[in-house]
Amino acid sequence: MAVESDVAQLRRGDLDALSTLVTRYQNRLYRYLLRMVRQPAEAEDLFQVTWIRVAEKIQQYDPQRNFEAWLFTLARNLAIDHLRRIRPESLDEPIGDEATGETGATRLQSHEPAPIERMVARERTGRVGESMESLSVMYREVLTLRFEEEMKLEEIAEVLSVPLSTVKTRLRRALDRLRGTMEARFPGENWL
Amino acid sequence: MSDHQKIRSMLSLAAAGALEQAEEELLLNHLRGCEACAAEAETWRQLASGLRRLPTPQPRAIVVERARAQAQIRLFEVFERRWNQTVMMGLIFFAWVLTLMSWPVFRFVTGGLIGLLDPNFHHLWITFALFTATVWAAGGAAAVVLSVKSRGERRLA
Numbered sequence: 001m002a003v004e005s006d007v008a009q010l011r012r013g014d015l016d017a018l019s020t021l022v023t024r025y026q027n028r029l030y031r032y033l034l035r036m037v038r039q040p041a042e043a044e045d046l047f048q049v050t051w052i053r054v055a056e057k058i059q060q061y062d063p064q065r066n067f068e069a070w071l072f073t074l075a076r077n078l079a080i081d082h083l084r085r086i087r088p089e090s091l092d093e094p095i096g097d098e099a100t101g102e103t104g105a106t107r108l109q110s111h112e113p114a115p116i117e118r119m120v121a122r123e124r125t126g127r128v129g130e131s132m133e134s135l136s137v138m139y140r141e142v143l144t145l146r147f148e149e150e151m152k153l154e155e156i157a158e159v160l161s162v163p164l165s166t167v168k169t170r171l172r173r174a175l176d177r178l179r180g181t182m183e184a185r186f187p188g189e190n191w192l
Numbered sequence: 193m194s195d196h197q198k199i200r201s202m203l204s205l206a207a208a209g210a211l212e213q214a215e216e217e218l219l220l221n222h223l224r225g226c227e228a229c230a231a232e233a234e235t236w237r238q239l240a241s242g243l244r245r246l247p248t249p250q251p252r253a254i255v256v257e258r259a260r261a262q263a264q265i266r267l268f269e270v271f272e273r274r275w276n277q278t279v280m281m282g283l284i285f286f287a288w289v290l291t292l293m294s295w296p297v298f299r300f301v302t303g304g305l306i307g308l309l310d311p312n313f314h315h316l317w318i319t320f321a322l323f324t325a326t327v328w329a330a331g332g333a334a335a336v337v338l339s340v341k342s343r344g345e346r347r348l349a
Contacts, residue, residue, distance in 0.1 A: 013271040015264045022260045030251040047251055048259040055267035128242035146208055147243035175204040
Protein backbone atom coordinates (compact mmCIF):
# COMPACT_ATOMS: atom_id res chain seq x y z
CA MET A 1 0.00 0.00 0.00
CA ALA A 2 2.86 2.35 0.85
CA VAL A 3 4.40 1.68 -2.55
CA GLU A 4 1.18 2.58 -4.36
CA SER A 5 0.96 5.77 -2.34
CA ASP A 6 4.57 6.70 -3.14
CA VAL A 7 4.04 5.91 -6.81
CA ALA A 8 0.87 8.03 -6.90
CA GLN A 9 2.79 10.93 -5.36
CA LEU A 10 5.66 10.41 -7.77
CA ARG A 11 3.20 10.66 -10.66
CA ARG A 12 2.24 14.06 -9.30
CA GLY A 13 5.91 15.10 -9.37
CA ASP A 14 6.75 14.63 -5.68
CA LEU A 15 10.56 14.54 -5.36
CA ASP A 16 10.40 13.05 -1.86
CA ALA A 17 8.34 10.11 -3.15
CA LEU A 18 11.05 9.43 -5.72
CA SER A 19 13.67 9.50 -3.00
CA THR A 20 11.62 7.05 -0.90
CA LEU A 21 11.28 4.65 -3.82
CA VAL A 22 15.02 4.80 -4.56
CA THR A 23 15.73 3.88 -0.94
CA ARG A 24 13.16 1.11 -0.95
CA TYR A 25 14.39 -0.59 -4.12
CA GLN A 26 18.09 0.28 -4.12
CA ASN A 27 19.43 -3.11 -3.03
CA ARG A 28 17.03 -5.23 -5.02
CA LEU A 29 17.43 -3.26 -8.21
CA TYR A 30 21.21 -3.16 -7.95
CA ARG A 31 21.35 -6.90 -7.22
CA TYR A 32 19.20 -7.65 -10.27
CA LEU A 33 21.35 -5.45 -12.51
CA LEU A 34 24.54 -6.96 -11.13
CA ARG A 35 23.26 -10.46 -11.83
CA MET A 36 22.46 -9.35 -15.37
CA VAL A 37 25.72 -7.61 -16.31
CA ARG A 38 28.06 -9.13 -13.67
CA GLN A 39 30.32 -6.07 -13.54
CA PRO A 40 29.72 -3.78 -10.50
CA ALA A 41 30.73 -0.61 -12.36
CA GLU A 42 28.30 -1.35 -15.19
CA ALA A 43 25.56 -2.27 -12.74
CA GLU A 44 26.07 1.04 -10.94
CA ASP A 45 25.79 3.00 -14.18
CA LEU A 46 22.65 1.12 -15.15
CA PHE A 47 21.24 1.67 -11.65
CA GLN A 48 21.52 5.42 -12.13
CA VAL A 49 20.14 5.37 -15.65
CA THR A 50 17.20 3.24 -14.52
CA TRP A 51 16.11 5.84 -11.96
CA ILE A 52 16.48 8.64 -14.51
CA ARG A 53 14.31 6.58 -16.85
CA VAL A 54 11.74 6.15 -14.05
CA ALA A 55 11.58 9.94 -13.69
CA GLU A 56 11.12 10.34 -17.44
CA LYS A 57 8.52 7.63 -17.91
CA ILE A 58 6.49 7.73 -14.71
CA GLN A 59 3.70 9.57 -16.52
CA GLN A 60 3.37 6.63 -18.90
CA TYR A 61 3.17 4.11 -16.05
CA ASP A 62 -0.26 2.49 -15.73
CA PRO A 63 -1.20 2.50 -12.02
CA GLN A 64 -3.15 -0.74 -12.59
CA ARG A 65 0.16 -2.49 -13.24
CA ASN A 66 2.53 -3.80 -10.64
CA PHE A 67 5.14 -1.08 -10.02
CA GLU A 68 7.88 -3.56 -9.20
CA ALA A 69 7.35 -5.42 -12.46
CA TRP A 70 7.37 -2.10 -14.33
CA LEU A 71 10.57 -0.98 -12.59
CA PHE A 72 12.37 -4.25 -13.26
CA THR A 73 11.18 -4.20 -16.87
CA LEU A 74 12.78 -0.77 -17.32
CA ALA A 75 15.99 -2.03 -15.73
CA ARG A 76 15.95 -5.18 -17.83
CA ASN A 77 15.52 -3.30 -21.09
CA LEU A 78 18.43 -1.03 -20.21
CA ALA A 79 20.61 -3.98 -19.21
CA ILE A 80 19.80 -5.91 -22.39
CA ASP A 81 20.53 -2.84 -24.54
CA HIS A 82 23.79 -2.37 -22.67
CA LEU A 83 24.85 -5.99 -23.11
CA ARG A 84 23.88 -5.90 -26.76
CA ARG A 85 26.02 -2.80 -27.24
CA ILE A 86 29.02 -3.73 -25.11
CA ARG A 87 29.19 -7.50 -25.22
CA PRO A 88 26.75 -8.96 -27.75
CA GLU A 89 28.16 -12.43 -27.18
CA SER A 90 27.15 -12.34 -23.52
CA LEU A 91 23.50 -12.55 -24.53
CA ASP A 92 24.09 -15.98 -25.98
CA GLU A 93 24.97 -19.23 -24.39
CA PRO A 94 28.41 -19.45 -22.79
CA ILE A 95 30.92 -20.00 -25.57
CA GLY A 96 33.44 -21.82 -23.45
CA ASP A 97 33.22 -24.91 -21.37
CA GLU A 98 30.27 -24.30 -19.08
CA ALA A 99 31.87 -26.40 -16.38
CA THR A 100 34.76 -23.94 -16.16
CA GLY A 101 32.42 -21.01 -16.45
CA GLU A 102 34.34 -19.46 -19.30
CA THR A 103 32.12 -17.22 -21.37
CA GLY A 104 32.66 -14.65 -24.05
CA ALA A 105 32.47 -11.94 -21.42
CA THR A 106 34.98 -13.50 -19.08
CA ARG A 107 37.43 -13.86 -21.93
CA LEU A 108 37.59 -10.12 -22.43
CA GLN A 109 40.85 -8.98 -20.94
CA SER A 110 39.49 -5.61 -19.79
CA HIS A 111 36.84 -7.30 -17.67
CA GLU A 112 39.01 -10.02 -16.23
CA PRO A 113 39.25 -9.54 -12.47
CA ALA A 114 42.54 -10.10 -10.71
CA PRO A 115 43.00 -13.55 -9.13
CA ILE A 116 42.76 -12.11 -5.63
CA GLU A 117 39.49 -10.36 -6.54
CA ARG A 118 38.14 -13.58 -7.97
CA MET A 119 39.06 -15.41 -4.79
CA VAL A 120 37.34 -12.80 -2.63
CA ALA A 121 34.27 -12.85 -4.85
CA ARG A 122 34.18 -16.62 -4.66
CA GLU A 123 34.36 -16.53 -0.89
CA ARG A 124 31.59 -13.98 -0.83
CA THR A 125 29.10 -15.55 -3.17
CA GLY A 126 29.87 -19.19 -2.46
CA ARG A 127 29.70 -22.01 -4.89
CA VAL A 128 26.12 -21.42 -5.94
CA GLY A 129 26.80 -17.78 -6.78
CA GLU A 130 29.97 -18.61 -8.63
CA SER A 131 28.24 -21.29 -10.69
CA MET A 132 25.29 -19.02 -11.36
CA GLU A 133 27.61 -16.42 -12.85
CA SER A 134 28.68 -18.87 -15.52
CA LEU A 135 25.13 -19.26 -16.84
CA SER A 136 23.82 -17.19 -19.72
CA VAL A 137 21.98 -13.97 -18.92
CA MET A 138 18.62 -15.53 -19.82
CA TYR A 139 19.02 -18.11 -17.08
CA ARG A 140 20.66 -15.83 -14.54
CA GLU A 141 17.81 -13.37 -14.70
CA VAL A 142 15.05 -15.92 -14.27
CA LEU A 143 16.88 -17.42 -11.28
CA THR A 144 17.45 -14.09 -9.58
CA LEU A 145 13.88 -12.93 -10.17
CA ARG A 146 12.49 -16.13 -8.70
CA PHE A 147 14.86 -16.92 -5.85
CA GLU A 148 16.34 -13.56 -4.86
CA GLU A 149 13.57 -11.13 -5.76
CA GLU A 150 10.99 -13.75 -4.82
CA MET A 151 8.68 -12.68 -7.61
CA LYS A 152 5.63 -14.70 -8.54
CA LEU A 153 5.79 -16.50 -11.87
CA GLU A 154 3.18 -14.12 -13.27
CA GLU A 155 5.31 -11.13 -12.29
CA ILE A 156 8.37 -12.69 -13.88
CA ALA A 157 6.36 -13.26 -17.05
CA GLU A 158 5.43 -9.58 -17.01
CA VAL A 159 9.03 -8.44 -16.54
CA LEU A 160 10.35 -10.73 -19.27
CA SER A 161 7.34 -10.16 -21.55
CA VAL A 162 6.93 -13.87 -22.16
CA PRO A 163 4.11 -16.37 -21.47
CA LEU A 164 3.95 -18.17 -18.13
CA SER A 165 4.84 -21.47 -19.77
CA THR A 166 8.07 -19.94 -21.09
CA VAL A 167 8.97 -18.75 -17.60
CA LYS A 168 8.56 -22.29 -16.28
CA THR A 169 10.62 -23.73 -19.10
CA ARG A 170 13.42 -21.23 -18.54
CA LEU A 171 13.32 -21.81 -14.82
CA ARG A 172 13.60 -25.55 -15.24
CA ARG A 173 16.44 -25.27 -17.74
CA ALA A 174 18.25 -22.70 -15.62
CA LEU A 175 18.11 -24.99 -12.59
CA ASP A 176 19.19 -27.99 -14.65
CA ARG A 177 22.16 -26.06 -16.01
CA LEU A 178 23.08 -24.69 -12.63
CA ARG A 179 23.06 -28.14 -11.14
CA GLY A 180 25.05 -29.54 -14.04
CA THR A 181 27.65 -26.81 -13.61
CA MET A 182 27.91 -27.43 -9.89
CA GLU A 183 28.23 -31.17 -10.28
CA ALA A 184 31.02 -30.64 -12.79
CA ARG A 185 32.87 -28.06 -10.72
CA PHE A 186 32.40 -29.44 -7.25
CA PRO A 187 31.88 -33.20 -7.62
CA GLY A 188 30.87 -34.85 -4.39
CA GLU A 189 31.20 -31.65 -2.39
CA ASN A 190 28.72 -29.78 -0.29
CA TRP A 191 27.32 -27.03 -2.55
CA LEU A 192 26.24 -24.63 0.12
CA MET B 193 7.71 -41.81 -19.55
CA SER B 194 7.78 -43.79 -16.28
CA ASP B 195 6.43 -42.45 -13.01
CA HIS B 196 9.96 -41.80 -11.75
CA GLN B 197 10.94 -39.90 -14.88
CA LYS B 198 7.80 -37.85 -14.73
CA ILE B 199 8.29 -37.05 -11.06
CA ARG B 200 11.97 -36.20 -11.50
CA SER B 201 11.20 -33.80 -14.29
CA MET B 202 9.01 -31.95 -11.81
CA LEU B 203 11.51 -31.78 -8.96
CA SER B 204 13.42 -28.69 -10.05
CA LEU B 205 10.22 -26.71 -10.51
CA ALA B 206 8.97 -28.03 -7.18
CA ALA B 207 12.09 -26.61 -5.50
CA ALA B 208 11.33 -23.30 -7.20
CA GLY B 209 7.74 -23.41 -5.89
CA ALA B 210 6.48 -23.32 -9.45
CA LEU B 211 4.18 -26.34 -9.56
CA GLU B 212 0.39 -26.30 -9.82
CA GLN B 213 -1.58 -27.55 -6.83
CA ALA B 214 -2.44 -30.86 -8.51
CA GLU B 215 1.18 -31.46 -9.53
CA GLU B 216 2.33 -30.66 -6.02
CA GLU B 217 -0.05 -33.25 -4.55
CA LEU B 218 1.00 -35.86 -7.09
CA LEU B 219 4.64 -35.21 -6.23
CA LEU B 220 4.13 -35.43 -2.46
CA ASN B 221 2.24 -38.68 -2.78
CA HIS B 222 5.06 -40.17 -4.80
CA LEU B 223 7.83 -38.90 -2.51
CA ARG B 224 6.20 -40.49 0.53
CA GLY B 225 6.81 -43.93 -0.93
CA CYS B 226 10.00 -43.42 -2.98
CA GLU B 227 13.29 -42.87 -1.20
CA ALA B 228 15.32 -42.36 -4.37
CA CYS B 229 13.08 -39.56 -5.60
CA ALA B 230 12.92 -38.08 -2.09
CA ALA B 231 16.73 -37.92 -2.00
CA GLU B 232 16.72 -36.28 -5.40
CA ALA B 233 14.14 -33.78 -4.18
CA GLU B 234 16.38 -33.00 -1.22
CA THR B 235 19.27 -32.20 -3.56
CA TRP B 236 17.07 -29.77 -5.49
CA ARG B 237 15.85 -28.26 -2.25
CA GLN B 238 19.44 -27.62 -1.17
CA LEU B 239 20.22 -25.97 -4.47
CA ALA B 240 17.14 -23.74 -4.18
CA SER B 241 18.09 -22.92 -0.61
CA GLY B 242 21.57 -21.90 -1.77
CA LEU B 243 20.05 -19.58 -4.35
CA ARG B 244 17.74 -17.99 -1.79
CA ARG B 245 20.65 -17.41 0.57
CA LEU B 246 22.94 -15.70 -1.90
CA PRO B 247 24.32 -12.56 -0.27
CA THR B 248 22.69 -9.33 -1.41
CA PRO B 249 25.26 -7.01 -2.99
CA GLN B 250 24.68 -3.38 -2.11
CA PRO B 251 25.37 -0.36 -4.26
CA ARG B 252 27.83 2.19 -2.92
CA ALA B 253 26.18 5.02 -1.02
CA ILE B 254 27.62 7.63 -3.37
CA VAL B 255 26.07 5.82 -6.35
CA VAL B 256 22.67 5.76 -4.70
CA GLU B 257 22.91 9.46 -3.82
CA ARG B 258 23.98 10.36 -7.33
CA ALA B 259 21.14 8.32 -8.81
CA ARG B 260 18.68 9.96 -6.45
CA ALA B 261 19.90 13.47 -7.29
CA GLN B 262 19.97 12.89 -11.05
CA ALA B 263 16.53 11.33 -11.05
CA GLN B 264 15.10 14.18 -8.99
CA ILE B 265 16.60 16.75 -11.36
CA ARG B 266 15.13 14.90 -14.32
CA LEU B 267 11.74 14.60 -12.64
CA PHE B 268 11.79 18.33 -11.94
CA GLU B 269 12.67 19.03 -15.59
CA VAL B 270 9.92 16.75 -16.86
CA PHE B 271 7.28 18.44 -14.75
CA GLU B 272 8.65 21.90 -15.49
CA ARG B 273 8.42 21.15 -19.19
CA ARG B 274 4.84 19.93 -18.78
CA TRP B 275 3.94 23.06 -16.85
CA ASN B 276 5.57 25.27 -19.49
CA GLN B 277 3.66 23.46 -22.23
CA THR B 278 0.39 23.94 -20.36
CA VAL B 279 1.08 27.64 -19.83
CA MET B 280 2.11 28.02 -23.46
CA MET B 281 -1.09 26.36 -24.65
CA GLY B 282 -3.14 28.61 -22.39
CA LEU B 283 -1.36 31.71 -23.64
CA ILE B 284 -1.81 30.69 -27.27
CA PHE B 285 -5.50 30.09 -26.69
CA PHE B 286 -5.85 33.42 -24.91
CA ALA B 287 -3.93 35.20 -27.67
CA TRP B 288 -6.19 33.74 -30.37
CA VAL B 289 -9.33 34.69 -28.48
CA LEU B 290 -7.96 38.18 -28.01
CA THR B 291 -7.02 38.42 -31.69
CA LEU B 292 -10.38 37.23 -32.96
CA MET B 293 -12.23 39.48 -30.54
CA SER B 294 -10.15 42.47 -31.54
CA TRP B 295 -11.21 42.18 -35.20
CA PRO B 296 -14.82 43.32 -34.77
CA VAL B 297 -13.65 45.99 -32.35
CA PHE B 298 -11.09 47.10 -34.88
CA ARG B 299 -13.67 47.21 -37.64
CA PHE B 300 -16.17 48.93 -35.42
CA VAL B 301 -13.67 51.66 -34.65
CA THR B 302 -12.53 52.00 -38.26
CA GLY B 303 -15.53 51.12 -40.41
CA GLY B 304 -18.62 50.93 -38.20
CA LEU B 305 -20.51 48.01 -36.72
CA ILE B 306 -22.46 47.41 -39.89
CA GLY B 307 -19.17 46.51 -41.58
CA LEU B 308 -19.27 43.20 -39.67
CA LEU B 309 -21.98 41.97 -42.01
CA ASP B 310 -20.07 43.09 -45.06
CA PRO B 311 -17.29 40.63 -45.91
CA ASN B 312 -15.78 42.86 -48.58
CA PHE B 313 -11.99 42.75 -48.61
CA HIS B 314 -10.60 46.20 -48.44
CA HIS B 315 -7.13 47.38 -47.63
CA LEU B 316 -7.70 47.85 -43.88
CA TRP B 317 -8.77 44.24 -43.43
CA ILE B 318 -5.76 42.98 -45.40
CA THR B 319 -3.42 45.24 -43.43
CA PHE B 320 -4.80 43.90 -40.20
CA ALA B 321 -4.48 40.27 -41.37
CA LEU B 322 -0.88 40.84 -42.47
CA PHE B 323 -0.08 42.53 -39.17
CA THR B 324 -1.56 39.60 -37.20
CA ALA B 325 0.26 37.00 -39.31
CA THR B 326 3.57 38.84 -38.92
CA VAL B 327 3.19 39.08 -35.16
CA TRP B 328 2.33 35.39 -34.87
CA ALA B 329 5.19 34.34 -37.13
CA ALA B 330 7.65 36.45 -35.14
CA GLY B 331 6.32 35.06 -31.86
CA GLY B 332 6.55 31.48 -33.17
CA ALA B 333 10.09 31.99 -34.41
CA ALA B 334 11.13 33.47 -31.06
CA ALA B 335 9.59 30.49 -29.25
CA VAL B 336 11.47 28.04 -31.48
CA VAL B 337 14.79 29.88 -31.01
CA LEU B 338 14.33 30.01 -27.23
CA SER B 339 13.37 26.34 -27.11
CA VAL B 340 16.44 25.26 -29.15
CA LYS B 341 18.70 27.43 -27.01
CA SER B 342 17.21 26.07 -23.79
CA ARG B 343 17.59 22.49 -24.99
CA GLY B 344 21.22 23.12 -25.94
CA GLU B 345 21.97 24.62 -22.53
CA ARG B 346 20.32 21.66 -20.81
CA ARG B 347 22.39 19.24 -22.85
CA LEU B 348 25.60 21.07 -21.95
CA ALA B 349 24.61 21.06 -18.27
